[in-house]
Amino acid sequence: KHGVLTRKSHADMDGKRTPRGRRGWKKFYAVLKGMILYLQKDEYKPDTDISEVDLKNAVRIHHALATCATDYSKRTNVLKLKTSDWRVFLLQAGSEEEMMSWIFRINLV
Ligand code: I3P
Numbered sequence: 001k002h003g004v005l006t007r008k009s010h011a012d013m014d015g016k017r018t019p020r021g022r023r024g025w026k027k028f029y030a031v032l033k034g035m036i037l038y039l040q041k042d043e044y045k046p047d048t049d050i051s052e053v054d055l056k057n058a059v060r061i062h063h064a065l066a067t068c069a070t071d072y073s074k075r076t077n078v079l080k081l082k083t084s085d086w087r088v089f090l091l092q093a094g095s096e097e098e099m100m101s102w103i104f105r106i107n108l109v
Contacts, residue, residue, distance in 0.1 A: 001105050002044045004094055005030040010080075011088035025075075025092070028057065032102075035062040035109050037081075059083060066106040068099070079103050 006027045009018040028039035038050065039057040050058075063084035072078050072090060077099040081089045093099035 001101070002029065002031040003098060003102075004028070005039065005102070006092040007039060008090040008092075009087070010090055011086065013085045013087055015086035015088070030091075030102075032061075032105055032109075035060060037061050037106065059087070059089070060085075061106050061109050064106060064109075066103040068103065081106065 004027060006025050008025045009022060012018050028041065029043050031038040031040060031044050037059045038054060039059065040050070040054045059081070060083065061081070065082045067080050067082075069078040069080040069090055072080070075092050077093045077096050079091050079093065079099050079102055081091055083089075091102065093102055
């Protein structure tokens with residue numbers, strides 16, 4: 001699955017609150033492949049190598065949990081992604097349908 005997702009980092013590894021300066025929203029082209037959610041700067045191109053920056057932004061979603069971010073009301077269609085190393089991301093999808101689809105696909109892994 002792939003599509004546009006806008007990301008906000010809420011907690012870093014071990015659940016520590018992401019510090020000011022790194023809490024902004026940033027738009028990515030997301031690609032879910034195997035157990036990894038790639039958050040790429042540019043649009044998905046098949047058969048191209050993933051850049052180092054894109055690898056850095058990749059999120060392992062094995063044992064991660066995606067839920068609807070009902071406690072976040074500043075933006076719509078936002079899902080909350082908790083990873084197994086206790087990072088927390090807010091991810092805004094383009095529509096409610098897209099958000100539900102990402103939640104379903106992430107939790108299926
Ligand atoms: C953050 C940025 C986010 C904001 C966050 C700020 O600043 O303005 O948009 O979250 O507020 O800290 P920076 O880019 O300097 O990290 P919201 O959009 O949810 O308000 P927060 O610290 O209350 O999460």
